[in-house]
Amino acid sequence: MNRYASALAAGLLAAAALAPLHAGAQVSINVHIGEAPPPVRYEAVPPPRGGYVWAPGYWDWKHHKHVWVAGHWERERVGYVYAPAEWRRVDGEWRLYRGGWHEDAHRRGRGHHDDDRDWHCPPGQAKKGRC
Secondary structure, three states: OOHHHHHHHHHHHHHHHHHHHHHOOOOOOOEEEOOOOOOOOOOOOOOOOOOEEEEOOEEEEEOOEEEEEOOEEEEOOOOEEEEOOEEEEEOOEEEEEOOEEEEOOOOOOOOOOOOHHHOOOOOOOOOOOOO
16 A cells, blocks of 8 residues: 555544544534524424424524524433524624534532523423423
8 A cells, every 4th residue: 555545544443433422512603694684494203202302493594595494303312401402683784693502500510500501401301300
C-alpha cells in the first residue's frame, strides 16, 4: 500500500472511531430571518412509547422558505430533557431555536434551570417525575 492509501485508511479509521462520540451531541444552528413562520400544524401525538420522547413538528427554514418537519420519536437520554424547536422574535427578526437535549438541572441537584426559556418538559414526562 502506498503512503497516500495508508494515510487515507488511517484517516478513515480515526473518523470512524470518533463518529460515535459525536452522534449523541445536539448541534443547534439558529436561523435569523425577517419573515414570521406559518402557524404550527396540528399533529396528533401518538400514544406514549417506552424509552422515547415525542419531539413535536416545527417549521424549519430551508432554501429560503418555511418547510414543515414532522414530529418524531427521540430515544430517551437519562439525565437530559428534550426541548422542542421554537421560533422567537428577537430584535425585530425571527430566530429558530432548534430542539435538542439539555442536561436536566434537577438531576444535577441544583433545583433550577440556567435558562428557563430553553427548558421544556416533554409531554407525559412530568407525571413520571422526570421534570
